[in-house]
Amino acid sequence: MSDLDIVGPQLAVLVAAAAVLLVDALIPQHRRIVPFVALAGLALSAAWTLSWVARDDYQTAFEGTLSLDKFSVFFYFLFAGITATVVLASIDWVNRAGRGQGEYYALVLTSCAGLMFLSASRDLITIYVALELSSIPQYILAGWGKDNRSSEAGLKYLLLGAVASSILLYGMALLYGLTGTTMLDGIADAIAADGESHRSLLVLASVLLIAGFGFKMAVVPFQMWVPDVYQGAPTPVAAYLSVGSKAAAFAVVLRIFFEALGEGFLSDDWSTVFAVLAAVSMTVGNVMAVVQTDIKRMLGYSSIAQAGNFMVGLAAISVSGEEFTLGASSVLVFLAAYAFTNLGAFIAVIAISQRIGSDQIKDYAGMWKRSPVLALALAFCLVSLTGIPPTAGFWAKMYIFNAGIRADLAWLVIIGVLNSVISGYYYLSVARQMFLGDAEGADRVRVSPSIGLSLGVATLGVLVFGILPTPLISAAKDAAEIFSRQ
Amino acid sequence: MVPMENYLILSAIVFSLGVYGVLARRNAVLVLMSVELMLNAVSLNFIAFATYLDPDRILGAIFAVFVITVAAAEVGLALAIVIRLFRSRSTSNVDEAAILKW
Amino acid sequence: MLHEYGHIGILLIIALLFPMGALVTSWAFRYVGVRPFASQDPVKTDIYECGVRTEGPTQVQFNFRFYYVALLFVLFDVEIIFLFPWALVFDDLGWAAYGKGLLFIATFIVGGIYAWRKRALEWR
Numbered sequence: 001m002s003d004l005d006i007v008g009p010q011l012a013v014l015v016a017a018a019a020v021l022l023v024d025a026l027i028p029q030h031r032r033i034v035p036f037v038a039l040a041g042l043a044l045s046a047a048w049t050l051s052w053v054a055r056d057d058y059q060t061a062f063e064g065t066l067s068l069d070k071f072s073v074f075f076y077f078l079f080a081g082i083t084a085t086v087v088l089a090s091i092d093w094v095n096r097a098g099r100g101q102g103e104y105y106a107l108v109l110t111s112c113a114g115l116m117f118l119s120a121s122r123d124l125i126t127i128y129v130a131l132e133l134s135s136i137p138q139y140i141l142a143g144w145g146k147d148n149r150s151s152e153a154g155l156k157y158l159l160l161g162a163v164a165s166s167i168l169l170y171g172m173a174l175l176y177g178l179t180g181t182t183m184l185d186g187i188a189d190a191i192a193a194d195g196e197s198h199r200s201l202l203v204l205a206s207v208l209l210i211a212g213f214g215f216k217m218a219v220v221p222f223q224m225w226v227p228d229v230y231q232g233a234p235t236p237v238a239a240y241l242s243v244g245s246k247a248a249a250f251a252v253v254l255r256i257f258f259e260a261l262g263e264g265f266l267s268d269d270w271s272t273v274f275a276v277l278a279a280v281s282m283t284v285g286n287v288m289a290v291v292q293t294d295i296k297r298m299l300g301y302s303s304i305a306q307a308g309n310f311m312v313g314l315a316a317i318s319v320s321g322e323e324f325t326l327g328a329s330s331v332l333v334f335l336a337a338y339a340f341t342n343l344g345a346f347i348a349v350i351a352i353s354q355r356i357g358s359d360q361i362k363d364y365a366g367m368w369k370r371s372p373v374l375a376l377a378l379a380f381c382l383v384s385l386t387g388i389p390p391t392a393g394f395w396a397k398m399y400i401f402n403a404g405i406r407a408d409l410a411w412l413v414i415i416g417v418l419n420s421v422i423s424g425y426y427y428l429s430v431a432r433q434m435f436l437g438d439a440e441g442a443d444r445v446r447v448s449p450s451i452g453l454s455l456g457v458a459t460l461g462v463l464v465f466g467i468l469p470t471p472l473i474s475a476a477k478d479a480a481e482i483f484s485r486q
Numbered sequence: 487m488v489p490m491e492n493y494l495i496l497s498a499i500v501f502s503l504g505v506y507g508v509l510a511r512r513n514a515v516l517v518l519m520s521v522e523l524m525l526n527a528v529s530l531n532f533i534a535f536a537t538y539l540d541p542d543r544i545l546g547a548i549f550a551v552f553v554i555t556v557a558a559a560e561v562g563l564a565l566a567i568v569i570r571l572f573r574s575r576s577t578s579n580v581d582e583a584a585i586l587k588w
Numbered sequence: 589m590l591h592e593y594g595h596i597g598i599l600l601i602i603a604l605l606f607p608m609g610a611l612v613t614s615w616a617f618r619y620v621g622v623r624p625f626a627s628q629d630p631v632k633t634d635i636y637e638c639g640v641r642t643e644g645p646t647q648v649q650f651n652f653r654f655y656y657v658a659l660l661f662v663l664f665d666v667e668i669i670f671l672f673p674w675a676l677v678f679d680d681l682g683w684a685a686y687g688k689g690l691l692f693i694a695t696f697i698v699g700g701i702y703a704w705r706k707r708a709l710e711w712r
Contacts, residue, residue: 004688021702022702025702025706124549125545125549128549128552128553128556132556136556136559136560140563143567143570148575151567151571151574155514155564155571158560158563158567159514159518159521159564162521162564163508163524166504166521166525167524169525169528170501170528170531173531173549174531176545176546176549177531177534177539180539181540487592551669554666555666555669555670558663558666559666562662562663565655566659573652
């Protein structure tokens with residue numbers, strides 16, 4: 001039973017998903033309670049995680065394929081929080097769409113369980129299954145809307161996702177063939193024993209893995225699906241994709257590359273690849289975002305640029321000794337800050353587009369007069385995405401660039417800072433439209449309680465971690481401890 | 487016994503055919519079939535490695551089983567989306583599904 | 589190495605000989621003037637001598653509802669892949685594995701109940 005106890009947080013989410021489906025199918029007259037069942041499941045999952053933190057007894061389950069450690073606990077909380085916020089923000093939209101209410105929440109929960117498994121897996125088979133468990137519901141959700149655009153987004157996401165996962169599998173097959181095991185620690189041992197002789201094949205396997213996960217992380221050159229899917233998919237789903245699957249992809253990349261492929265001669269190679277990808281992603285994402293007129297497309301390109309920022313942390317591993325985990329912990333800080341910020345921005349977009357019926361940036365003109373709270377919240381989140389104090393985004397950028405400089409990647413940090421300036425231009429031009437533009441309609445934009453609550457949580461998170469970043473940073477440092485080399 | 491290299495070469499050829507199909511085919515169903523080809527090539531790789539390198543001969547086979555299962559789920563879902571697109575647009579060409587720029 | 593493929597080569601030769609033999613024989617019979625009796629029986633000229641007569645073109649659009657049936661079939665079919673090894677090592681693993689197997693089946697039961705209540709099993 002202790003195996004099932006260890007995967008309790010995921011199990012709670014999965015049971016909630018089953019309960020949601022059954023409530024929807026067996027007692028359709030009480031369909032309204034479905035989102036609250038989902039929230040209860042997520043709360044139970046968080047409580048279960050908390051009980052493990054209280055027990056302070058970290059161990060592995062299922063023959064070591066799943067590991068409960070501070071790293072996975074960090075991500076359990078993050079994913080439960082993200083999913084709860086997305087569920088809250090979806091209630092209005094799903095009610096209005098009027099169909100498939102149970103299925104929607106069941107899919108979101110299943111995907112969340114997949115993300116949790118992904119952050120905990122230490123075995124290639126488990127990683128693959130968890131990746132697909134989180135991806136397949138996302139493909140369905142992307143095609144959830146009624147219009148052609150949404151089906152098209154779903155089809156594109158699915159086809160490209162399937163190609164990416166088969167490339168990933170090819171890399172995994174090579175890794176398995178070279179080391180004879182699928183366990184991450186076993187792979188690390190095998191590489192330490194006689195990895196040098198297969199160096200070129202190992203590099204090939206890492207490149208294939210980077211390509212496969214690069215799709216999920218949405219970095220250039222595997223980014224072509226991002227703007228299309230964000231624009232076509234329903235906005236709550238786009239919010240979920242932009243933070244959930246990205247965070248999980250970075251979690252698993254950290255695990256694979258730091259734990260299995262962390263051997264010195266290999267990490268020099270892949271950290272260079274990550275550094276180059278980071279520079280290209282930031283630049284391409286930001287330059288493309290400047291010319292967008294649709295705010296969801298703009299946020300899509302901005303998320304590509306942000307993925308470039310995350311990658312600075314992945315590239316910053318050449319620090320030796322005690323500071324080896326600095327890059328990893330900076331990625332975690334950035335992921336958490338980005339999750340709050342991007343969710344806040346997307347939820348504000350949901351609230352505004354529901355009322356004005358448009359995603360065009362020019363229609364946001366004068367939003368300050370129609371709804372001061374929404375305009376302020378969106379502007380605050382955009383400021384945080386740019387990385388200006390007093391927001392969580394500022395500390396995240398500080399911390400990750402600090403890690404970059406410590407790892408002798410000054411050129412990359414300079415590119416990052418220049419890109420922040422570009423990103424400031426388009427983020428703040430949206431804010432300028434909202435505050436200085438002339439309102440087209442005079443009617444007030446009202447917000448429903450559930451969206452208001454989720455927006456409040458996200459924005460408060462950005463503000464609190466902007467003023468008091470220490471708890472977040474120390475939690476991330478603890479979580480990244482598992483990668484330390486002694 | 488057939489040496490392992492032959493399996494790896496075969497798998498690489500099949501994988502490349504799959505990649506070619508994904509890039510060259512315009513019909514969504516045929517793109518899907520090409521993706522299946524890629525997945526099967528990988529399964530072949532896993533089983534070859536399991537047979538020749540792994541003393542227990544088991545991990546690779548397990549991996550192949552999971553690949554098959556996930557591929558089935560993926561195809562079931564993809565066909566649903568294609569049918570949906572077909573009903574509203576009466577085409578299953580990827581090219582014509584282009585309201586959103588690629 | 590090469591003689592491993594020899595078996596396949598022999599099989600290939602036999603596989604080629606069979607249809608070629610039939611073709612060559614019939615061509616040889618026609619050449620020497622041995623022909624089948626000209627038959628007036630319409631059944632003789634049919635595509636199939638027995639079975640249901642074919643009707644219409646073969647490239648028809650299938651009813652969309654077949655999709656549900658096919659999908660459910662695939663799901664429950666693939667489930668067996670995982671139950672089979674479970675059943676094989678059942679004795680060695682004991683009750684814990686039994687419980688986990690039941691958990692796996694329970695998820696399928698939830699799916700089954702869902703499909704049944706959503707009337708995916710009906711032809712409508």
